[in-house]
Amino acid sequence: MALLSPRPHDDPPRRSTAAPKAAPPLAPPTAMTGRQRLVLVVLLAAQFMLAVDFSILNVALPVIGRGLGFPLADLQWIVTAFALGAAGFSLLFGRVADLFGRRRVFLTGLAVLAAASLVGGLATTPTVLLVARVAQGLATAAVTPAGLALLTTAFPDGPLRARALGLNGALMSAGFTSGAVLGGLLTDLLSWRWAFFVNVPVALAVLLVAPRLVAEGRAAGADRPRMDLPGAATVTGGLVALVYGLTAAGERGWGDPLALGSLALGALLLVAFRSVERASAAPLVPLRMLQRRTVAWGNAAGLIAFATETSLVFLMTLYLQRVLGFSALATGLAFGVLGAGTVLGGVYAPRVIGRYGTRRTLSGGLLVQALATVSLVLLGTGHGWLGLLLAATFVGGVGNMLAIVGFMVTATSGLPDDEQGLATGVATMTQQVGITLGTPVMSAVFTARTTALGGGTGAATVLGGVGTAVLVNAALVLLGAVASAVLLRRRDG
Missing domain, CATH: 1.20.1250.20 (MFS general substrate transporter like domains)
Structure with missing residues (x-):
């Protein structure tokens, strides 16, 4: 009976259930077409x-x-x-x-x-x-x-x-x-x-x-987000005011009221832009x-x-x-x-x-x-x-x-x-x-x-x-x- 009993090393090989190893990622190309x-x-x-x-x-x-x-x-x-x-x-x-x-x-x-x-x-x-x-x-x-x-x-x-x-x-x-x-x-x-x-x-x-x-090239998908008009208005206005203020300050001095006013307006609009983007569904x-x-x-x-x-x-x-x-x-x-x-x-x-x-x-x-x-x-x-x-x-x-x-x-x-x-x-x-x-x-x-x-x-x-x-x-x-x-x-x- 002992001869009929399978020994441990006589067990049939089990099929592995582990996932095959992923192929290594391809290296990015180094030559231009x-x-x-x-x-x-x-x-x-x-x-x-x-x-x-x-x-x-x-x-x-x-x-x-x-x-x-x-x-x-x-x-x-x-x-x-x-x-x-x-x-x-x-x-x-x-x-x-x-x-x-x-x-x-x-x-x-x-x-x-x-x-x-x-x-x-x-x-x-x-x-x-x-x-x-x-x-x-x-x-x-x-x-x-x-x-x-x-x-x-x-x-x-x-x-x-x-x-x-x-x-x-x-x-x-x-x-x-x-x-x-x-x-x-x-x-x-x-x-x-x-x-x-x-x-x-x-x-x-x-x-x-x-x-x-x-x-x-453009954003993919039929549900492409709409333009964020409030965000566009605040950031564009803020940057224009900032650039104008910097230019006026360099031309007329940093004490010029118009330059300081433009810089302040630019800063306020850019702060507002951050708040607008935080609340926007499509910033x-x-x-x-x-x-x-x-x-x-x-x-x-x-x-x-x-x-x-x-x-x-x-x-x-x-x-x-x-x-x-x-x-x-x-x-x-x-x-x-x-x-x-x-x-x-x-x-x-x-x-x-x-x-x-x-x-x-x-x-x-x-x-x-x-x-x-x-x-x-x-x-x-x-x-x-x-x-x-x-x-x-x-x-x-x-x-x-x-x-x-x-x-x-x-x-x-x-x-x-x-x-x-x-x-x-x-x-x-x-x-x-x-x-x-x-x-x-x-x-x-x-x-x-x-x-x-x-x-x-x-x-x-x-x-x-x-x-x-x-x-x-x-x-x-x-x-x-x-x-x-x-x-x-x-x-x-």
Whole structure:
């Protein structure tokens, strides 16, 4: 009987009930397809053109004023009219792109930009020019977030997206710095009107090619949420009031009642916006997104990066022209070195991110920028100091672009595709507000210091004001570096 009893090791094998192991996730692709390269070229061409628009008129402002009869005190409105539309409406148009089609908003914005640029170039009165500048700003507010959303959704989260954003950041920053050079050349060789006309053929070329290459994108589903009109009204009004107040403060001083009133109104509307969004069933900006550490602190770091670098260009313009006696065109050419640094930083940023992670790239880039900026305190009144300025702005440009690409990757990663337009709208708003915010703040610091030194426009007085503002600028960058390193520690990738 013992021979007939099965022994334990004679038991038939049991069929396993455990679930089969899941296949390891596929690694994100690292090589672009031919179509992706073409999409990248088209979108980058549009973004570069928009970046050039920010600064191309700066050198030409006095010439425009003489040509159209602008009073000297009103020249700032040529810049402010653009900034009001670009900064105030970027968040709204980013959400519109999510809901109604990113490609549609992108192409519509480009068409408006081309028409507004043509009108601006043909303007014969200040009123027509300012209307054209407002339209250019609105078009920029539509094209920039829609284009960035198309860019981020065309490339999967990972090395390809980091590379695309790196090139985008490099070209945008290079466009901002080279706009001064291009504006000086066009104004000297042709006319200030060509600073407007140059946009028209680029925009038309992108309009012809983009519909065949770029896929449409919008929030999916038949129950697509409706536009949050109260949220759109409060945030747009708040941003417009904030930008106007900052610009007025930089022009007329921080004690100006209209500037203070605009800043207070902007703050109240933005606080109201938060309350409106909390109560809305379909908010313009879901608070859960703003509560993401990467979105909130990534955008804070981006605000510092844009505000400090663009305002440093303002400070170095004062130094080159009022201390060293450079012409406007020579000043623009000097900033070509800064542009070269930003291009280099944008090209290498994806590799740095791949090796060290976004947090270290963001904080490390800001640290490099801070060290390069603080060295400019040593500048003197002789032309021999030009070498230090060129070296410091080049290194600072590399660091600034590492930080900007790190900010863009941080602020747009880990989000679903149907929120990419909103995320890039927030990032675009950060960029526009930073560009607008930095110069008035540094101008106020400069003015306060020169007043304390007795006023006047002598080289020593201007140098003293520039030196103090440079120290404040470097301190802000260093604060951003430390905050990014500490507050983004929970997510590094």
